[in-house]
Amino acid sequence: TPADGDTQKENNIRCLTTSGHFGFECLPNQLVTRSIRQGFTFNILCVGETGIGKSTLIDTLFNTNLKDNKSSHFYSSVGLRIQTYELQESSVQLKLTVVETVGYGDQMNKEASHQPIVDYIDAQFEAYLHEELKIQRSLSEYHDSRVHVCLYFISPTGHSLKSLDLLTMKNLDSKVNIIPLIAKADTVSKNDIQMFKRKIMSELISNGIRIYQFPTDDETTAQTNSSVNGLLPFAVVGSTDVVKVGKRMVRGRHYPWGVLQVENENHCDFIKLRDMLLCTNMENLKEKTHTQHYECYRYQKLQKMGFTDVGPDNQPVSFQEIFQAKRQEFYDQCQREEEELKQKFVQQVKEKEATFKAAEKELQDKLEHLKVIQQEEIKKLEGEKKQLEGEIIDFYKVKAASEALQTQLSASAKKD
Numbered sequence: 001t002p003a004d005g006d007t008q009k010e011n012n013i014r015c016l017t018t019s020g021h022f023g024f025e026c027l028p029n030q031l032v033t034r035s036i037r038q039g040f041t042f043n044i045l046c047v048g049e050t051g052i053g054k055s056t057l058i059d060t061l062f063n064t065n066l067k068d069n070k071s072s073h074f075y076s077s078v079g080l081r082i083q084t085y086e087l088q089e090s091s092v093q094l095k096l097t098v099v100e101t102v103g104y105g106d107q108m109n110k111e112a113s114h115q116p117i118v119d120y121i122d123a124q125f126e127a128y129l130h131e132e133l134k135i136q137r138s139l140s141e142y143h144d145s146r147v148h149v150c151l152y153f154i155s156p157t158g159h160s161l162k163s164l165d166l167l168t169m170k171n172l173d174s175k176v177n178i179i180p181l182i183a184k185a186d187t188v189s190k191n192d193i194q195m196f197k198r199k200i201m202s203e204l205i206s207n208g209i210r211i212y213q214f215p216t217d218d219e220t221t222a223q224t225n226s227s228v229n230g231l232l233p234f235a236v237v238g239s240t241d242v243v244k245v246g247k248r249m250v251r252g253r254h255y256p257w258g259v260l261q262v263e264n265e266n267h268c269d270f271i272k273l274r275d276m277l278l279c280t281n282m283e284n285l286k287e288k289t290h291t292q293h294y295e296c297y298r299y300q301k302l303q304k305m306g307f308t309d310v311g312p313d314n315q316p317v318s319f320q321e322i323f324q325a326k327r328q329e330f331y332d333q334c335q336r337e338e339e340e341l342k343q344k345f346v347q348q349v350k351e352k353e354a355t356f357k358a359a360e361k362e363l364q365d366k367l368e369h370l371k372v373i374q375q376e377e378i379k380k381l382e383g384e385k386k387q388l389e390g391e392i393i394d395f396y397k398v399k400a401a402s403e404a405l406q407t408q409l410s411a412s413a414k415k416d
């Protein structure tokens, strides 16, 4: 102010303007520098039928050629293909993990198609929880593999969602941020796309499926995000081909009747998806994964393991108390199991003893029976022996008598 200026002149004080920032005004800069040094990770899960355009869209999104061999339609169950890429855009490094379903929608029985996907998401949460509960943690170096977003590819039937879509999304919505996409949107007319979008949204709502909503609580992005929420599901087209339109080379798909430009907002929602996913809301997707989906998994898991924040009397319980209670519970259970095992062992010994006794008795009876038979046999043989002996005596008697007679006869013959 002029008055201040006068005072400065009077006191001969020089007024300098500051060059650059100082004080805690610089805090955001520190964060930016650190984030750039550390690099970023982002994990995308693509769920959709074989050949629906998952790999092509990822290539189009990241302007790369990550695509590998074509998937077959003949897998007996749903699998996952996990690939991690290190990408760089100016000085920003991004460790991107793309998980794609393989064989999804190709089986006759599609009831369990969502299970491998759910298991994969849970396994990443479990790995993070494991790291978090370690005594020596290194979360800053830990490669966080939790899925930050699930791009769900809907077939461009123009009609309605399939039961497989509803079942899978229902099973995933509490574990991951789902962004539904109408794949190969160039195969459906503009009017049909609008009707299809409305139909899909009403089906999702009536089946109680929660999809990711772009956040509207931050005033810098609220307006864009709320208008884009109204565009869901995004009608996307993927292509890695570059086509000539006038004097420009654009990414698009060339048809006999014209060119579909992937990056033209009048042709499809690809640009909206890319902006929302990579430029505006990637951090929110990651934050929501951590604070909502992972938190829910962690809560359920720790509760199952017996951890609690308050006891039955609504008083806070310390970790030490829980640990001791758990240890006591474990000790009691071991005792119970040991007692049960002992009882079982005694019972089995008793049973074995009884069977041995029964077998012994049976043998004894058999022996007695054999003895009786043997006695009878001996008796019989003795009778026969006696009889034979009698016969032998008789024989000798007869023999002696005949010999005597013969001697008499020969003596009388000599006399004559």
Ligand code: GDP
Pocket: 048, 049, 050, 051, 052, 053, 054, 055, 056, 057, 070, 071, 183, 184, 185, 186, 187, 236, 237, 238, 239, 253
């Ligand atoms: P994935 O098995 O789901 O990974 O499918 P691919 O990305 O390998 O795509 C299968 C076929 O569909 C390829 O021939 C692609 O050129 C084609 N394709 C991919 N995206 C689109 C699209 O948006 N529109 C049309 N019409 N075809 C597409």
